[in-house]
Amino acid sequence: MRFSQRTRGVVQAIAVVLALAIPFVLASSAADARAGGGFSSGSRGARTFSAPPSTSTAPGTAQPFNRTITQPGSPGIGAPSNVGGGFFNRSGRGLLGGLAAGFLGAGLLGMLFGGGMFSGIGGLSSILGLLLQIGLIVLVVRLAMSWWQRRQMTSAAYAGAPAGPAAQGGFGSAMGFGLGTGSAPLEILPADYETFERLLGEIQAAWSNEDVAKLHTLATPETVSYFTRDLEQNRARNVVNKVSDVKLLQGDLAEAWREGDTDYASVAMRYSLVDKTLERGSGRLVEGGEQPEEVTEVWTFVRPRGGNWELSAIQQTN
Incomplete structure (x- = not known):
């Protein structure tokens, strides 16, 4: 049974999404107690x-x-957690974080479907492809921000x-x-x-x-x-x-x-x-x-x- 290039691309995209999602789901499940x-x-x-x-x-x-609003060198006494956006903050909502994640997600899917680095969005004509792209972007952002937060916290902690x-x-x-x-x-x-x-x-x-x-x-x-x-x-x-x-x-x-x-x-x-x-x-x-x-x-x-x-x-x- 032969698959078209687009079908193979869809299968590859699903595999990438699952590969990224499984570690995140397992980590969330293990952390959801008490x-x-x-x-x-x-x-x-x-x-x-x-x-x-x-x-x-x-x-x-x-x-x-690994979750704190306090910045190194500041007291941070019981303040609320809705930290401002910033250019690249730990919550992943800053301007650079959003743009980088969006381009990364689009680029990955663009390459998977046979296009160029920035052709992921334009080359997708199906609802399935759009959903896969959204899912991939969300997962990449969350994983990248989690890694960045752990790196920052570990480097600053206890110093x-x-x-x-x-x-x-x-x-x-x-x-x-x-x-x-x-x-x-x-x-x-x-x-x-x-x-x-x-x-x-x-x-x-x-x-x-x-x-x-x-x-x-x-x-x-x-x-x-x-x-x-x-x-x-x-x-x-x-x-x-x-x-x-x-x-x-x-x-x-x-x-x-x-x-x-x-x-x-x-x-x-x-x-x-x-x-x-x-x-x-x-x-x-x-x-x-x-x-x-x-x-x-x-x-x-x-x-x-x-x-x-x-x-x-x-x-x-x-």
């Missing part, structure tokens, strides 16, 4: 690009942020800012929070640890219920913007993530400090939870299960002096 999605997201004020000290709960290192001494868990912190060394510039009291544990449960519950209004009372606008984006991606996949039985197993203070009238506390937390992703409507299990799993993360909380603590960042640990 609040924070397994990413390192948010801001730690002036210490965003400084590694929080290791603790007995998290003896390794916290991963650099030049002092990490401070490692905090040690104390007072039998096998269950709940240890009180650390007590040497932090900002004193964290037992009542603060109780608040951190309460926020852990309330944030996971609000995430599970897709209650964005409640999340706004528990986290900074930047952090809620990431939660909202992840929830929208779940809706696009026609799934809902349900988290239950959240229990803090161990936690201790990594560091606490003050910037002007703003207090920060980064705490390592090892907790267990039941994490299930279900198909909307039918309730069919898509990912996860009934078996509890353990997670170790570093959560950073922020408050104005005299105010209430809010979640400012979540970092995964190595």
